[in-house]
Amino acid sequence: MTRFHSLILLIVGVACITVAGPERALAERMVADLSDHTIEITSQFSGTELLIFGAIERAIPQGDGGHGVAIEGMDYDVIVVVQSERHDMVIRRKGMAGPIWVNKNARTVKDIPGYYALTSTRPLEHILPEPILKGYQLGLDRLNVSFEQELSEREGEAYRAGFVRNMKAKDLYIEQEGLISLLDEILFRAVLHFPANMPVGDYKVDIYLARGGEILLHEKAPLEVGKTGLERVIYNFAHSHPAYYGIVAILVALFAGWFSGFVSRKMSV
Template sequence: MTARLVLIASLVLIGIACAGEPARAERLIVSVSNHRVTVTPNYSGEELVLFGSVEKDGATPADRTTYDLVVTVMGPRADMVTRRKERRFGIWINTDYRQFLQVPSYLALFSNRPFDDIASPEVERRQQLGLNNVLLTQRVGTDYADVVPNDAFRSAFVRLRKQHGLYREDTAAVTFLTPTLFRTGIPLPAEVPIGTYDVEIKLFSRGTLVARTETAFEIVKVGFEQFVATNARSNGFIYGLATVAMALMSGWMASIVFRKD
């Protein structure tokens, strides 16, 4: 009797899990032009290309011929701070700040048309379509929350990241070359953070999510920059001593070069 109850409970849980998944009538096949980007001393940025296709099967409705696609690219997560400056007594000083917890260091959202045309506001919020709907957790006093998009600190944080090319939103970046074949570019600025980048691709039809898939690429440093970064992480004490020694040596050499006899 107990075994039968366990079996029934397992079947119920599987049914619930399957009910939460989008229909498998379509499948996304995607790839990125380069899965490993190397950053050298003269790196000035580049653009990757994500391309793919929509694979249909026998369960695909015959009248489902047009699709919408949303691509979300997220870089390594980190804690960041946005500060508010005010002019007092003739000088600018920091008067307040807000800490953002484990937010993407790079964030890009691309689609083939405006998000409002792709899905309802409820689906946009649930699927985090658009910068205004992406969760950016903040420390507000002793609480943790994702505030409304027009919050002053959140708006300032997003604006500053956009100015550096690290946060992007483009609702015309995805191009359908055929009804099922698509491509989009992923711009990477010169100051792109090092680490693993997760790419999530969501396929919509008539406002409903019908398929999704994921891929990733990595950005790594090579050469002297990688040597410095590796030693700074793994041998912090020795790296600190070496940095101090180099500073003393540079000062000594400068004193010789610019010495007045």
């Protein structure tokens, strides 16, 4: 979906929530959507951007007109979180083995997303109190990272810091505070980046509307990331029949080695 179509949808959303009778309930409403609900990964995929947009109907009426107005201390904030399916991941810690660095200790991180991105209108600590932020796991510092093995507090913190640092280096964990545009306390838009190495699967998009230190509304939107074409066939075969995939990979490697050697001999004659 192009951004022109996204703008059309946004205008329709605004019309839906602003055209209301004078007897409507005095409560906030929010309409939110994505520029695309499907991301297709092909052999040429080098990353993409996703536009998340929406509109807010204010709860405070203005005189007899019935339209919202902004008053001091009643500013809205929007927080958007996108994350992939949760699964276990193995991380390894490097150590010295003689003169070289090698992977030594391995730990399993339980039930963790392979991709996590957050963006907001302001720094999170200016929007919500710490207990709410921790309860919703908003922000990388509050993401629940637990291990299958028993670890001391010091060792657990070291592994956690290393895991988050590596995921950020791969652009798989992103936190961008203050980048959501909020126009006239009504329209908002956020743009999130997805790298080429993003995991496939079903993602979830959570959009939070906050004001006065509490979450007023929580909207969700689905997002599917999948491979297409030959990449999809190979991916499905590798996950459905891993043993056969391994055998085929070995045979292909052997054939490639034999063929390159055959060509070299012919060229040298």
